[in-house]
Amino acid sequence: MAFNRMESATYLASLVARSLARALQERGQKLGFAPGQFPILLELWSEDGLTQKQLLDRLDIEQATMANTLARMERDGLILRRRHPSDRRSQQIFLTERAREMEAAAKEAAAAAEQSLFSGFRRFEKELMLEYMRMALANTARDGEAS
Structure with a gap:
């Protein structure tokens, strides 16, 4: 049986992720941030002063990737690090x-990138897709805990 990549959730999800990252990169570059920095920024906008360990616990990012991203963010003037009291x-x-x-402006850029993804969707279709994505993520998290 031939493999049809257009029927593969993993293939399609990777295309969607790359497409969204590209759309966010175009918008974020003008503001001074990269797509990989956006989840960290979201966490810090929600609660400033987190430790690297807290960020790792909240985001599914490898330790080395987190360290490199934070170093770049510090270099680019987005974050400061201070010794924990x-x-x-x-x-x-x-x-x-x-x-x-x-x-x-960054949240608006992310919303615009998302809007381009959902262009032509009816409201319930967007809500269903988001719900299905959350369910799939919950399944992969559960599978990851089991292994």
Whole structure:
């Protein structure tokens, strides 16, 4: 039986992810952030001063990738690191004024990228797709815990 990639969820999901990342990159580049930084920014906009360990626990990112992304964000003036007041081994990560000021525009850029993905969808179709995506992610998380 021939493999039909257009019937493969893994293949289609990777195409959708790349397409969204590309759309966010085009918009985010103008603001000064990369798509891989966006989840970290979202967490810090929600709760500034998290440690790297807290970010790792909240986001599904490899330790090395997180370290490299934070280094780039620090270099680009998006974050500052400060020694944790009660745990000398860890550092807290804080947004710079520049990163705080870009929050609304960055979220608008992400919404525009998402809107391009859902162009032509009826509201219930978008809601169904999002629900199916959440269900699939829950399944993969459960499978990951089992292995």
